[in-house]
Amino acid sequence: MAEIRVKFNIAMVLAVLAAEIVSVVMYTHYSPWYHSLGHRNIIAAIIADCVLVYILKLIKENFWDPKNWEDTAVLSMWLALLYLGYQMPHVVHNTHSFTYFFVHVVHKFAITFVMLFVMERFKRY
Numbered sequence: 001m002a003e004i005r006v007k008f009n010i011a012m013v014l015a016v017l018a019a020e021i022v023s024v025v026m027y028t029h030y031s032p033w034y035h036s037l038g039h040r041n042i043i044a045a046i047i048a049d050c051v052l053v054y055i056l057k058l059i060k061e062n063f064w065d066p067k068n069w070e071d072t073a074v075l076s077m078w079l080a081l082l083y084l085g086y087q088m089p090h091v092v093h094n095t096h097s098f099t100y101f102f103v104h105v106v107h108k109f110a111i112t113f114v115m116l117f118v119m120e121r122f123k124r125y
Contacts, residue, residue: 006054011122015056015115016049022114026107049111056115072116080109 020042027040059075066072084105092098 008050008054009123010125011119012050012053012057014122015053015118016046018114018118019049019052019111020045022110023107026103026110049115052111053115053119056112057119060116060119066116066120069117072113072120076109076113076116079112080105083108 023040023045060066064071064075066075087104088101091101
């Protein structure tokens with residue numbers, strides 16, 4: 001049988017916290033895309049952030065380890081574009097839905113960038 005070992009370090013925990021801070025800032029009650037904090041389940045969000053941080057850790061270890069913020073931005077952009085390519089045909093029906101969806105793509109870019117940046121800066125702790 002296959003064995004799966006999941007290890008979290010301080011950098012990964014800080015990356016989850018930073019991503020949640022970005023998400024809370026992007027989804028305040030006064031956001032122009034009309035989302036509020038009540039539309040997010042915090043437990044599900046933290047579990048999803050943990051999974052995402054672990055996947056990003058595997059990408060960093062096995063495929064591409066961004067060393068500076070430009071590399072981090074490029075990797076985050078490609079991952080956000082991957083999300084855009086998968087989800088856009090299912091949710092975009094007109095210009096209003098495209099604008100609403102584009103905010104989600106920017107959110108995915110932002111949390112991916114913050115997670116990768118924090119994991120790189122705090123990897124020695």
